[in-house]
Amino acid sequence: xxxxxxxxxxxxxxxxxxxxxxxxxxxxxxxxxxxxxxxxxxxxxxxxxxxxxxxxxxxxxxxxxxxxxxxxxxxxxxxxxxxxxxxxxxxxxxxxxxxxxxxxxxxxxxxx
Amino acid sequence: xxxxxxxxxxxxxxxxxxxxxxxxxxxxxxxxxxxxxxxxxxxxxxxxxxxxxxxxxxxxxxxxxxxxxxxxxxxxxxxxxxxxxxxxxxxxxxxxxxxxxxxxxxxxxxx
Numbered sequence: 001x002x003x004x005x006x007x008x009x010x011x012x013x014x015x016x017x018x019x020x021x022x023x024x025x026x027x028x029x030x031x032x033x034x035x036x037x038x039x040x041x042x043x044x045x046x047x048x049x050x051x052x053x054x055x056x057x058x059x060x061x062x063x064x065x066x067x068x069x070x071x072x073x074x075x076x077x078x079x080x081x082x083x084x085x086x087x088x089x090x091x092x093x094x095x096x097x098x099x100x101x102x103x104x105x106x107x108x109x110x111x112x
Numbered sequence: 113x114x115x116x117x118x119x120x121x122x123x124x125x126x127x128x129x130x131x132x133x134x135x136x137x138x139x140x141x142x143x144x145x146x147x148x149x150x151x152x153x154x155x156x157x158x159x160x161x162x163x164x165x166x167x168x169x170x171x172x173x174x175x176x177x178x179x180x181x182x183x184x185x186x187x188x189x190x191x192x193x194x195x196x197x198x199x200x201x202x203x204x205x206x207x208x209x210x211x212x213x214x215x216x217x218x219x220x221x222x223x
Contacts, residue, residue, distance in 0.1 A: 031210065040120070042199070042215035043156070090155055099144045099203055099210055103155035 002026055004104035006091050012110045013081045021076040021107050023091030031094045032074035033058075033101065034066060036087040043090065049074055081111045113138050116214040118200050123219045129190050133217045135200030136182045144203040145176055147185050149196045150216065156199055159185075187219075195221045 004025045013019055025032065034046040045058030049068040063085060065077045074093075078085060088108050092101040118135045125131045137145075145162035160167065162174040162183050173186040183202075187194055200214035 033210070035213075040215060043213040048210070094210060100146070100158055100161070101211060103157070105155050 004091055004093055004102055006089075006104035006107050008107060009105065010108045012112065013078075014112050015082060017081050018077065018079050019081065020078075021089055021091075021109075022073070023075065023104055024073045025091075025093040025102070025104075026072065027093060027095065027102065028071070029093035029095045029102075030071070032068065033092040033094075034064075034074070034076045035090045035092065036060065036085075037090060037106075038087050046076065046089075081109075083111045085109065086111045114214075115139060115204070115212045116200055116202050118214040118217050120215055121218040123217065124222055125190060125219070126222050127190060127192055129221075130186065130188050131190055131219065132184055132186045133198060133200075133219075134182050134184050135214055135217075136180075137200075137202045138181070139202070139204075140178075140181060142202045144211075145174075145183050146201040146211075147172075147174055147183075148199040148201055148213070150199055151196050156213075159198070190221045192221050192223060195219060 007022045030051050033048045035043040037043050044060050047066040049055045052071045055066050067075045088106050090106045091104040094101045115138050147159040148156040149159040150156040162176050166175045171188045175184045197216040197218045199216045204212045
C-alpha cells in the first residue's frame with residue numbers, strides 16, 4: 001500500500017517550458033488536491049477534485065491546469081512555467097466522510 | 113485577516129521541557145480541527161485531530177476553545193525527535209475544498 005505517490009521528485013525548468021506533475025493514490029479516495037508550499041506562506045490550494053470527473057479552483061489556480069484522469073490519478077500541468085512557480089508541490093487525497101488528508105512526498109520545482 | 117494564524121516561531125526549547133503552541137481561526141462555524149506535523153523537506157502528516165472535549169495522545173495534548181476561536185497543542189517531556197514544523201489545520205467550509213492550513217510553527221528541541 002503506497003498511499004499517495006508523486007512524480008517527479010525534482011524538476012528544473014526554463015521559463016516558458018511546460019510540464020505535468022503526476023499524482024496517484026491507492027486508497028480508493030474520492031477527493032484529491034494540489035497544493036504549493038512556499039517559505040512563510042504555508043500550504044496554498046491550487047486545484048481540487050471532489051470526485052472523478054470534477055475539478056475546481058482553489059486559492060491560487062492561475063498558471064495551472066489539472067486533470068482527474070480516473071479515481072486514482074490527478075495531474076497538474078504548467079503550460080508555460082514562470083519563476084514565480086518555483087515551489088514545492090504536494091498532492092493529497094481524502095476519503096469519503098473524513099476530512100483527514102494524506103499527502104504525497106512532494107515535487108520540488110525550480111523555474112529558471 | 114488570515115483564516116488560520118499561527119506564530120511561526122522558531123521555538124527553541126531544551127529536551128525534556130514542556131512547550132505549547134496556539135493557533136487562532138476566523139470562521140466560528142468551523143467544525144473540524146487538526147494538528148499536522150511536517151519534518152524538514154517532507155510532506156505534512158496528521159499528528160492528531162482536535163475534539164471539542166480535548167484529546168491526549170501520549171505526550172501530546174490538543175485543546176479547542178470555541179469561544180475564543182483557538183486551538184492549542186501541548187507537548188510534554190519533549191524529545192529531540194519532536195523537532196519539526198507543526199501546522200494548525202481547520203475545515204474551510206467551502207464544500208469539497210475541505211481544509212485550510214496555517215503557515216506552521218517551527219520547533220527545535222535542543223539537547
